[in-house]
Amino acid sequence: MKQERGHIILVFWALMLLMLPLGGRAQVHPLADHYLSNLFLVNPAVAGSERYAPLNLSTRQQWMGWRGAPSSQSVTYHSRVVSKKQFYNPRGFRNKGSNTYSRVGLGGGFFNYSYGIVSQTGIHIDYAYHVEVGNGRLSLGLAPVMFQYRINKSGLVFPDPSLLDPGLIGGTEVANIFDVNAGIHYYSERLYLGLSSIQMINSLIMNRQLINPDHLSPMENPDLRQSVYAYAGGYIPVGQDFLIEPTIMLKYNVYSGLRGDIHTSLHYRDRFQVGAGYRWQEGLDFFTGIRFDNLSIRYLFSVPLGTAVPNQFSSHQVQVGFNLGQPID
Numbered sequence: 001m002k003q004e005r006g007h008i009i010l011v012f013w014a015l016m017l018l019m020l021p022l023g024g025r026a027q028v029h030p031l032a033d034h035y036l037s038n039l040f041l042v043n044p045a046v047a048g049s050e051r052y053a054p055l056n057l058s059t060r061q062q063w064m065g066w067r068g069a070p071s072s073q074s075v076t077y078h079s080r081v082v083s084k085k086q087f088y089n090p091r092g093f094r095n096k097g098s099n100t101y102s103r104v105g106l107g108g109g110f111f112n113y114s115y116g117i118v119s120q121t122g123i124h125i126d127y128a129y130h131v132e133v134g135n136g137r138l139s140l141g142l143a144p145v146m147f148q149y150r151i152n153k154s155g156l157v158f159p160d161p162s163l164l165d166p167g168l169i170g171g172t173e174v175a176n177i178f179d180v181n182a183g184i185h186y187y188s189e190r191l192y193l194g195l196s197s198i199q200m201i202n203s204l205i206m207n208r209q210l211i212n213p214d215h216l217s218p219m220e221n222p223d224l225r226q227s228v229y230a231y232a233g234g235y236i237p238v239g240q241d242f243l244i245e246p247t248i249m250l251k252y253n254v255y256s257g258l259r260g261d262i263h264t265s266l267h268y269r270d271r272f273q274v275g276a277g278y279r280w281q282e283g284l285d286f287f288t289g290i291r292f293d294n295l296s297i298r299y300l301f302s303v304p305l306g307t308a309v310p311n312q313f314s315s316h317q318v319q320v321g322f323n324l325g326q327p328i329d
Contacts, residue, residue: 105139249261
């Protein structure tokens with residue numbers, strides 16, 4: 001056991017070093033806004049940490065009514081690899097139990113993201129290894145990512161067409177890109193926290209260079225750079241039927257600096273959920289959810305604050321989740 005913990009500590013610090021920002025520009029990963037309902041999107045170490053095999057479908061339209069506003073969709077699935085089968089009823093939105101039958105979690109997902117003339121479509125395959133630590137479990141995760149990055153040049157608008165570079169007329173610039181996500185995740189019955197790095201090797205371009213509006217090197221393109229996340233949350237019982245879940249998320253990169261989100265949700269018998277939160281320098285969130293046996297539905301509404309985006313351009317997100325397989329303790 002001591003030897004195993006020694007290996008875990010060594011891997012932990014290796015991941016910590018790899019997660020340090022590697023310079024250049026960066027921006028928050030487009031799927032980070034989905035984390036409230038699906039932490040797996042921002043941390044591969046979450047794979048296999050829940051009591052069942054969740055299949056989640058999510059769509060988010062940011063700043064509805066704003067031309068060219070960001071839009072994202074995702075489909076994810078992950079599960080613990082178990083050696084015994086037992087049947088349990090799902091435990092609602094939390095599903096943070098432990099599993100004594102296996103240490104390996106596997107999963108993957110598909111994502112699509114677009115804003116203006118830029119779009120990304122890709123997949124990730126996730127692996128996590130879980131060990132017991134105190135009253136909870138610690139997992140280390142790694143996920144290779146492949147995605148296609150596209151710039152639709154026909155959407156470019158120039159104030160003086162006579163100065164237009166012929167290389168920017170029509171067509172689509174495409175690059176196939178490989179990257180890696182990594183993370184650490186601790187979870188118990190009443191607590192969870194983690195640290196992760198998305199696009200940690202700053203997007204290795206596999207086939208060609210991309211035209212950049214700022215005439216920068218493709219590696220200086222903020223869409224293709226590393227983002228780092230740290231989060232923590234817990235469950236506070238209130239009487240027999242209610243739980244309060246406070247969460248905090250810190251997001252860092254060189255391009256936008258350090259930002260933070262604070263949210264609180266109220267669970268009723270693990271079947272109904274309502275909550276609200278604040279995103280630093282971004283806006284306010286309001287969300288709700290309901291579960292019917294193995295089906296859950298969540299809705300999130302965001303209002304921007306500040307001068308960057310007028311507050312009439314609200315954001316909307318819907319997630320539908322299915323508890324597949326055989327939930328385990």
